[in-house]
Amino acid sequence: MKTRFRGSSAAAAVVAGLALASAVTAPAAVADPAAPPHFENGFGLTVVQQPAWVEESEGRRTFTFSVSSDQVPTPTLLPGQIAGQHLIMVTLPDGYDNAAATRYPVLLNLHGNPDRPNTVPNLQITERSTKNTPLITVAPNGVRSWYSNWVNPGAVGPQNWENFHLGQVIPLIDANLKTIGTKEGRAVVGHSMGGFGAFHYAEHRPDLFSYVGALSGGLDLLSQEVRAAVIGTSVDSSAGVPTVGADAIFGPPIWPFDGIWNAQSPAQHVASLRGMGVAMYTGNGGNLLDNPIQAVFENRARETNLVTAANLNAAGIPYYFADYGDGSTWAPGCNGKHAQQPCLQADMDHFVPLILQRLQHP
Numbered sequence: 399m400k401t402r403f404r405g406s407s408a409a410a411a412v413v414a415g416l417a418l419a420s421a422v423t424a425p426a427a428v429a430d431p432a433a434p435p436h437f438e439n440g441f442g443l444t445v446v447q448q449p450a451w452v453e454e455s456e457g458r459r460t461f462t463f464s465v466s467s468d469q470v471p472t473p474t475l476l477p478g479q480i481a482g483q484h485l486i487m488v489t490l491p492d493g494y495d496n497a498a499a500t501r502y503p504v505l506l507n508l509h510g511n512p513d514r515p516n517t518v519p520n521l522q523i524t525e526r527s528t529k530n531t532p533l534i535t536v537a538p539n540g541v542r543s544w545y546s547n548w549v550n551p552g553a554v555g556p557q558n559w560e561n562f563h564l565g566q567v568i569p570l571i572d573a574n575l576k577t578i579g580t581k582e583g584r585a586v587v588g589h590s591m592g593g594f595g596a597f598h599y600a601e602h603r604p605d606l607f608s609y610v611g612a613l614s615g616g617l618d619l620l621s622q623e624v625r626a627a628v629i630g631t632s633v634d635s636s637a638g639v640p641t642v643g644a645d646a647i648f649g650p651p652i653w654p655f656d657g658i659w660n661a662q663s664p665a666q667h668v669a670s671l672r673g674m675g676v677a678m679y680t681g682n683g684g685n686l687l688d689n690p691i692q693a694v695f696e697n698r699a700r701e702t703n704l705v706t707a708a709n710l711n712a713a714g715i716p717y718y719f720a721d722y723g724d725g726s727t728w729a730p731g732c733n734g735k736h737a738q739q740p741c742l743q744a745d746m747d748h749f750v751p752l753i754l755q756r757l758q759h760p
Contacts, residue, residue, distance in 0.1 A: 434461040435496040437574045441566045442468045446483055456525055460489040462516050469558040473541050474638035484539040487516040489524045491532050501576045503583040503757040507537045510590030512637045519739050527746035532759045538567050542637045545595025549649045549658055554642055564603055582758040585609035597664035609675035609753040613745045614736055618702035619663035625651045665706040668713055675756050676717035678703045679745040681734030684724035689735055696736035
């Protein structure tokens, strides 16, 4: 059954990290006579590939472009990615005109691992959930980042992902598109590792966001299962190459050297979300004998959301929690697993109207 909790308010992130839907070949970008907006360099970013429409986009709403960043000059790579480049996918509202005066709110959408922003499922989920909606959606590259400034990146060089996304991507988008470039016009959401990133970013920079959401997010770094997921995504070549050390992102994971893990855990640091809209979506994994890996991942992700909900309750911060069990009452084709497109589509179909109740928009 679907249960919704309102508070006065990845194993889990193994959830978060290892179990996003299988990577799908990226949609091809093609030229179009009605060109997408042109982007200028700035904020430490160099535009190395100008925006081009994505072939699979309905109505030419989605384009991709690529940048290089001085904050993450050498990101680790998944198949199909280009060394030294960060691809960013942008979905525009229907009827968007970069020459018009109308400005739109922005949703920063963070993917999980192993995944990329511009897979076909990510494109479909975004376009379907924002159809006929006055919202710009920005999905940046995140690889195995855990959406954090790494403390010990080693040979791969600086991996300041938080600086990249918040200090560079957001202002670049605001400078080149018709956005409402204030907190009142901005929200952040993510799936799996990206759910961690969404809460992490919102807690660190409440001045930037009016709403935060996590879809099956691994939110509790005090969980040994989540720590295993972070380490797994660091040392596993399927999460990106080259691999990095187990201590690369948050330092040593073992007491008494795990202070950064504790300090960066979203579940325990919800106080700065006060006044912000907060939403979480999880299943319970459903039948554990059906796709047991993703069933267990989702089940464990849910536990981190329960910890977060308890801390939001204790802090008196309102939130929305769609705890939809085996998914049978949430959406057709959803059976509560971790990386199911029908579940994630239903999550985003609910989240987008929710944020528009709060965000400034046309």
